[in-house]
Amino acid sequence: MKRVVKIKLHRGMNTNFKFILFFLSIILLLFQSTLLASASTSAQIRPQGFPKALELVYAYTPIESHSHEGVYSHLGSFINNIETISNTYSSDLRALGGLVAGKLGLRDYEPRLIVRVSPLEAPLYNESCYIYAGNINAIVEVWNTNLRESLVFRNAMLACYGPPSAARRLASNILASIGARGSLKGFNVTYKRGHFEGVAAYIGRFNVSASGRVDWERWAVLDSEGRYEWDFPYLLPPLVNGTGYMYLYEKPMDQEAKLFYEKRYGVAPDGYAGLYGINTSVGTRLNYTVRGLGRVPYFDTTCTPAVRGLTMSAYTVLVASSPSDALRLAKLVRSRFSRYDTAKVNDSVVWITNKAYLSLIHYLSGHPRYWRVGVINGTTYNLSIAGVRILKMVGGVIAVRVDGRLLVPAYELRDTIYVYSKSRGVLLEASSPLFLNRGLSVVAGLAWERLANSTGAGHVWLSVGSLTGTPLSARLVEARGLGAPSLLALEARAGLSWPRALGAAALLALAVAAPLYATRRPLAALGLLALALGAGVVVVYHSVIVPGGFRVVASGEGGAPIAQEFYVYGWRGDSIELTASGECFYNASVNVTGGRGSWGASASNVAGSSSGRVGLGDPRIYNVTIELRGGRACRVLSLLVSGRGSSSRDSLRGLVAPGLALALAGAALAALGFWVRGRRGGLWAWHLEASYLYAVSAAIAWVLLYTYSMAQRPCKLGGFCISNISPRALLLTVSELPLQAYVILALYAVIVAAILYGYHHESGLDRRLYLLGAGRTGLQAYKLASLVALVALPYASARILLGVLVDPSVALETLYPLVAGSLASGVIVALVYGGATALLGIALGRLSYTLLVAAPAAVVAVSTMGIRAQLAFESLPLKLAVPFTPIPRLLWYHIAAALVVVPLLLLAGSWRGREL
Amino acid sequence: MSGPVVELEDVWVRYGPTVALAGVTLRIGGGLTLLLGANGSGKTTLLKVVAGLRRPSRGRVVVGGVEVYRGLAPRRPPVTGLIGDEELPYWMSAREYIEYASSIAGASLERAWELAEKLGLSGFLERRTWALSSGTAKKLLLCIALSTPSRILLVDEPFANLDPATVSTVASLLAEESRRRPVIAATHILPPQLGGVRGAAILAAGRLLRYYDLSDPWMVEEPLYKARLSLEPAKAIEAAEKLGASEVIVRGGEAYAIMNGAALKACLEEGLCSGYTLDPSRLSPQAA
CATH class of the missing domain: 2.60.120.260 (Galactose-binding domain-like)
Incomplete structure (x- = not known):
């Protein structure tokens, strides 16, 4: 027989509220990371001390008698100065510009423009504008209408695309905001093989043929960390068919990168932005410059028929196609450096082989968590890499070319790419497409600058693996030089031990289930056993990289x-x-x-x-x-x-610690409850027994969350990551979400629901106890203690568990500090949440039990937010100055997150009522 | 007991936009006081307010001399009882729960076992609470509530989910309990065995429609009592008219008269009435 719960009006509200809370929690969990990611994006592009708008100037400098020529002039600071750019990069573009200008009624068409990238808001790509000025192909995407101080131009074309009404509105706003005279006209231009549609229409891709064929569509995309990058895969097809691609990016520098610059060049930029383009058919390169506040390394580039391309950043190096070209190029670069005298010329910046062809284009951000590499090998398979600093092997190989022949375009990457030369060459190995999507840990980065001398001898293996499939048992990054003056070999191994993870999960499950069974809750024991096993599966799926x-x-x-x-x-x-x-x-x-x-x-x-x-x-x-x-x-x-x-020291001993810790904790709680009850009975025995149920529930939830967060770390390094992509990108790529993400979310839902139900039940018991005469103070104290336990135990458990998963030997050797530290930090964090909630609740006289119904969701949300905030802030280029160093920085993040969540909970509690 | 044990002055309670109690002013004395009204009339909310479980948005509440909602944190009134949710520790047996609750409440286990027997719980003591039917669970909760010592006992819907025999038993137990301490019961069922009622508050839509002071039954002027006449129907009708009854009901060979307190007293003194109870229809919101 089942008891029938009496339904009254307030009970109905209660049920509704429970569901509302539940769904709110889920929604919060789903979107908070995205919101945080957005916040971090905004933060990244507006770091302190960083110019709000990076100037972006590009031009072509005539070097030889070639049609690609330009004059470059840089007048200094970043606002209201006028850059003069003359560019004849593309007659087609010029012609196109003229055509559009005519459509727009623009006359007196001066090739003058300051191109500024305004601070980026969340971009709406379907409502963007291009500004064309003069006959150059300067193109700016105007992300918002705040251009008055950031854009100076004369007689330019403004072309907005998007839905007609939106495009027209945006164009009107821009014109109004900059006080520009002009008229808006809708137009539709078709030009040669491409088409160009104007103000109230969509500017699609357009092609420019003749000497410089540029083919692009959406050529700038804001990536997850606020940088521009190419709009993969839209930009790659041109690369494949040899037409080229462009992308625009902007990036602030973090401290480490600055240090690097300062060390190497004596001066460091605050950030850099660039427009980067490739036209592989003619070897043209749009260069970009690096500028920030103050003096920064400054480079420009050139393009000649012989020198097939050069892309420079502060320490990006490209190699010429022949020794003579290379030398000439080197001289040119040096001369440029000398001319502007803003950076020291360092041999390590430019490295030239005597037999190398166009070899490598590499973008370096200076950010240790960001890297991108493309490799194009020379005809003789001579490796031509210099100054290459592979910071993180996370994203994927863009393309591999041998002899100018594209072997493997990036989007065709499959499990492994091998590009061999017999004794000297390149081996780049990417593991799988998931490599791009799920992130990949790279154990080590590699930098060498003195790899080889003119013999060009080099041998590089880059071997990376993904989390899927087999353990990352071996990673090898090795460079050998024959007769090279320096040699660097880096060997890194990582591995995920499935037996270990499964074993730990099983022990976790046993640890959860055994005390529950002992406390005569077999159903709960079974349920949690299943949950724990599920958690184990997720742990394995998302398992940390070892x-x-x-x-x-x-x-x-x-x-x-x-x-x-x-x-x-x-x-x-x-x-x-x-x-x-x-x-x-x-x-x-x-x-x-x-x-x-x-x-x-x-x-x-x-x-x-x-x-x-x-x-x-x-x-x-x-x-x-x-x-x-x-x-x-x-x-x-x-x-x-x-x-x-640790790979070689896998040991079952590592299994013992997490399970044992949990089992001991659970058994201690249960035993304490039994002891108290047997000794004197009373309220606390009940609570001790009951609280364990929820504590272990939360423990599992925490393990999931923590694992999930950890699993996202490598994603953050460049791979796919739910929380690190823009909302729009999330929509676009939702179909690419890995199955595991859905598993995680489903488990979220189950666990949050379970905890909510548990607390609801517990709250009813509390009322019953109260009506039996139990003291209110004791009940409140219990609830506070429950909150603490709710957080501290799983927090500590998760840390222990994961710590041991990562390295059992470490955990064994440092088990005590690990446990103690984890418990301490868990208690601290719990006190922050629970204490803040309780104190505020008591202060307001509204510590309702419904507040506690929401507490687990709050813990989940706040904790996740805290971690996410930590990740976000850690990725900021400017490190946060933590004023109170004795307090862990993470704690501050949690406090900040709690300040957001707790008031919301109070609101919820006050709305629900003020019972008990 | 002299003076009111519970005082409510202009008490308002809101659940969001819903007004659960609207300006209730009430003084409740000793004995058994009934809170009557339809579902949603505010009976349970009023009990919660008295118990310190629901802070009113406005108004003053004094229970057993304790002003409950003075200051930020409510003060604990001297009440125990059974209100609202019926959560039970599902991992315990009924016996364990009685023992456990008694230990918490400081109740006499002897009294608890006595009540359990009266309520017919003896055969269910070894069952886990989750395995109890709703009626049996209610018995268990009533057993514990009635055995819990406190100055004031609050019971919410004590007759819900109970079979008729148990309803009679519970009514008798409540009447018996009301002789020991004030009992406030929220119900919309008035079993005949529910004696000793000293007051009845009629609630509707959160408002106190009327409060009948029944502390001296003979002084009740309204015809609230339903007396059973120990006469043949014809004679009973005649006698009722003489007593001034407002209504006579003949059913199944038995006659009942609806009368006020004075008439009831005369009826009982003259031996014309063999028993009486409150007339539920007279205590309905419509009648009020």
Whole structure:
């Protein structure tokens, strides 16, 4: 027989409210990350100290007698100055411009324009405008109408596209906002093979043939981190068919990148923006410049028939097509540098092979979490890479060309790409399309600048794997040089141990179920067992990347120091162990940004070795700089940097810790409840027993969330990531969501519903206890304690669990601090949530039980927001100055998130009522 | 008990846009007080207000000398009882729950077992609470509520989901309990066994339509009582007319008269009436 719940009016409201809360929670969970991502995007493009609008100037500089010519003039600061650009880049474009100008009634058509990219709001690509000025192909996308201070032009064309009404409105607004005279006309232009539709219509792709064929459609897209990037895959087909592509990007610098610039060039930009284009058919390149506040490295570029292309940024290097061209190019670049004297010329900036053809185009952001690489190999398979700094192997290979023949375009990437040369060449290996979508951890980055001399000998393997399928048991990034003065080999291994993850999940399930069974809740035990197993599956699916060991070997000859920089994705407890050896090195040092401490060793003119260790903190990417100096007489310098490896030390021992921790915690709670009841009975025994149910529910939820968050980290590094894409992109790519995302969301729903129900039930019991005479203070204290337990236990458990998953040996060795630290941080976080909620509730006299119904959702939401906020802020180019360093930064994020969520809950509570 | 044990002055309670109590002013004394009214009339809300579970948006509430909603945090009134939700610790058996609740409430287990037997719970004590029927669960809750010592007992819908025999039992128990302490019961069922009623508040749409002070039944001027006449129908009608009854009902060979307190007293004194109860129809909102 089942009890029939009496339904009254308020009960109906209660039920409604429960469902409303439930759906609100789900919606909140679904969208908060997106909202946060948007927030972070906005934040990224408006960092402090960064110009609101980056100037973007490009031009072509005549070098030889070639039709592509231009004059470049840079007048300095970034607002209200006029750049003069003369460009004859494309007669077709010029003609097109004239045609459109005629349509618009623009006369006196001066080739003058300042192109400014206004601060980007969330772009609506279907309501954008282009401004054409003069006969150049300067194209600006106007993202909003706030152009008065950011756009100066004379006699330009304005073309907006989008839905007719929207395009017209936008165009009108822009004209009004900039006080421009002009008239709006709808037009529809078809030009040659393309078409060009105007104000009240859509500007589609247009083609420009003749000498410079440019083919683009939507050529600028805001990526997940506020950068522009090409509109994959729209821009790649032109690459495939050889017509070219363009993209525009803008990016602020983060501190690490600035340091890098400063170290290398003596000056660092605040950011950079660029318009980057390729026309592979003629080898033209639109260059871009790098500017920010103050003096920054400044480059321009050129294009000649012989020099097939050059794209420069502060340390982007392109290689010429022949030795002579390369040398000429180098001289040119140097001369440019000299002329503007804004950056030092460094041999490492430009590296030239004597046999290389067009080899590589590489975009470097300077951001350690961002990289993009394209490789085009030369005819002789000589590797032509220099100054390449592969920061993160996350996104995917764009294209691989050999002899100018496109082997594998990016969108055709399948499991593996091999581009071999027999003894010298390139091997780029991308694992799968999921590699693009789901993110991929790269254990280490690689940078070398002195790879090879004129012999061009080089051998590079880049091997990366994805999370799908087999464990990442081996990753190898190795470079070998034949007779090269330096050698760098980096070996990194990572692996996901399925048995370990499954075992941990099983233990988690047992840990959950056993005490529940003991407390005579077999149904709950079964249910949670299923949930825990589900969590285990998700853990496996989304499982964290296990950073394995890595090894960097660098060696040099002569007195030149070896300086290497790479990135390590490390975890708490990881460490980097260093061994430097050589015949006569006198100093070796390793600095780990973000790590704890540094290590240095020295020896004078003696052969020997030294070792040290640098510990790592929270999971994140560490920038490791190693430097080895030797005396001039040194013949061999070498440095071995190795990280702790775990793959080879997989052990079932690692399984024990998380399960044991949870089991002990659960058993302790249950036993305490039994003990209290047996000893004196009373309220607390009840609560202790009851609270465990919800604590473990929340534990599972937390594990899921934490895992989910962690799983997104590599996505954030360039792959697909739910929270790191714009809402529009989410809509566009929702079909590409991995199945696991839906699994996660479904589990979210189930768990949140379960917790909500649980609290609802618990609240009814509370009322019953109250009416039996239980003290109100005790009940409130219990609720506060429940909140604490609700957060602290799962928080700690998740950290322990994941920590052990990552590296059992670390967990075993540092189990105590891990447990203690996790519990402490969990309690702190819980106190923030629970305390804030309770105190505010008590202060308002509205600590209703419905508030507690919403509490789990709040915990979930706030915690996730906190993590997301942390990720977002960590990716800011300017690191946040944390005023209170003793308090973990994450705590501040949580506090900030709680400040948002708790008032909302209070509102919900006050709306529901003020019972108990 | 002298003086009111519960005082409500201009009490308003809102559930969002819904007004649950609208300016209720009421003084409740000892004995059994009934809160009568249709579903949604505000009976349960009024009990919650008295219990300290629902802060009114306006008004003053004094229970057992305690002004409940003074200050930010409500003060605990000296009440126990059964209100609203019927959540039970599903992992416990009925016996365990009685023992457990008694330990919390400081109740006498002997009294609890006695009540359990009276309520017919003996055969269900070993069952888990989730396995109890709604009626049995209600019995369990009533058993605990009645055994819980407090100055004032609040019961919400004590007769709901109960079989007729148990309704009679519960009515008798409430009447018995009301001789020990004030009992406030919200109900829309008036079983004949429900004696000792000292007051009846009629609620409708959150408003107090009328409060009948029944502390001295003989002084009740309204014809609220339904007395059973121990006479043949013909004689009963004649006697009722003489007593001044407002209405006579003959059903199944038995005659009932609707009369006020004075008439009831005379009827009882003259031995014409064999029993009486409150007339539900006279205590309805329509009648009020």
